[in-house]
Amino acid sequence: MNQKNNPIGMIDSGLGGLSLFKHIRQALPNEDIIYFADSKYVPYGDKESDWIVSRTTQLISNLINDGKCKAIVVACNTMTAVAIETIRAQISVPLIAIEPAVKPAVGITLSKHIAVLATATTVKGKNLESLIATYAQDIKVSLVPCIGLAEKIENGKAHTAEVKSYLKNILAPLVEQKVDTIILGCTHYPFVSNIIQDLVGSDIQIIEPSEAVTAHLMRQLKRYDLSSESTNEGSHIIWTSSDPITVADVTFSLLGKHLPVKTTGF
Numbered sequence: 001m002n003q004k005n006n007p008i009g010m011i012d013s014g015l016g017g018l019s020l021f022k023h024i025r026q027a028l029p030n031e032d033i034i035y036f037a038d039s040k041y042v043p044y045g046d047k048e049s050d051w052i053v054s055r056t057t058q059l060i061s062n063l064i065n066d067g068k069c070k071a072i073v074v075a076c077n078t079m080t081a082v083a084i085e086t087i088r089a090q091i092s093v094p095l096i097a098i099e100p101a102v103k104p105a106v107g108i109t110l111s112k113h114i115a116v117l118a119t120a121t122t123v124k125g126k127n128l129e130s131l132i133a134t135y136a137q138d139i140k141v142s143l144v145p146c147i148g149l150a151e152k153i154e155n156g157k158a159h160t161a162e163v164k165s166y167l168k169n170i171l172a173p174l175v176e177q178k179v180d181t182i183i184l185g186c187t188h189y190p191f192v193s194n195i196i197q198d199l200v201g202s203d204i205q206i207i208e209p210s211e212a213v214t215a216h217l218m219r220q221l222k223r224y225d226l227s228s229e230s231t232n233e234g235s236h237i238i239w240t241s242s243d244p245i246t247v248a249d250v251t252f253s254l255l256g257k258h259l260p261v262k263t264t265g266f
Contacts, residue, residue, distance in 0.1 A: 045119025
């Protein structure tokens with residue numbers, strides 16, 4: 001069966017993965033995309049590992065079976081950290097997973113001190129531990145669990161004084177410690193990257209992996225001959241476990257664009 005014109009599936013605990021969606025949409029304008037936001041249960045960062053594995057596996061299965069998705073992009077660092085190996089063993093479509101950009105950060109740091117901003121689960125996860133052990137043996141890595149930040153962004157508070165104050169408190173020690181590269185280890189965080197940059201100053205570089213993940217997706221589609229043959233602009237829809245009106249409003253606040261939203265039964 002020709003699956004070339006089937007949609008790409010994206011999944012995140014909420015709407016943070018729309019930061020990656022923007023890159024994919026721009027790079028692959030003719031591809032249809034179904035984005036699943038599990039906003040009813042955001043954030044995943046404070047959930048038990050068994051629950052994350054079970055929930056992520058179920059939702060990806062639904063994207064493949066109900067959405068007929070030809071490839072899956074896991075746009076959630078917490079899902080990657082906890083569930084990715086289980087998922088890889090269970091699905092037959094290409095799977096592209098986001099992870100903190102440790103390797104690129106090591107390549108550009110001059111002070112040999114980098115920081116990772118992430119959810120508590122990602123900070124404690126074996127995936128990040130492995131990345132640091134592989135690429136950053138000679139680098140000081142400060143791990144900063146940003147408790148509640150993803151939830152604030154998910155609730156439409158990205159550009160509020162509350163979030164700016166929160167970020168100021170967690171970033172001040174990094175500046176004092178001469179960190180020169182900050183990794184955004186949650187897809188929600190690029191939506192406040194401008195605030196972070198203003199707070200830490202232009203001498204500190206901020207990186208996140210959206211471009212690398214998009215490039216990997218493009219390679220996988222080409223490898224498996226799954227690139228869309230359509231010449232039309234792709235259609236984009238959000239599936240969500242939460243209230244569609246709220247999700248639509250937050251989506252517009254993050255993207256500046258309205259997307260159709262469908263509430264699912266799972």
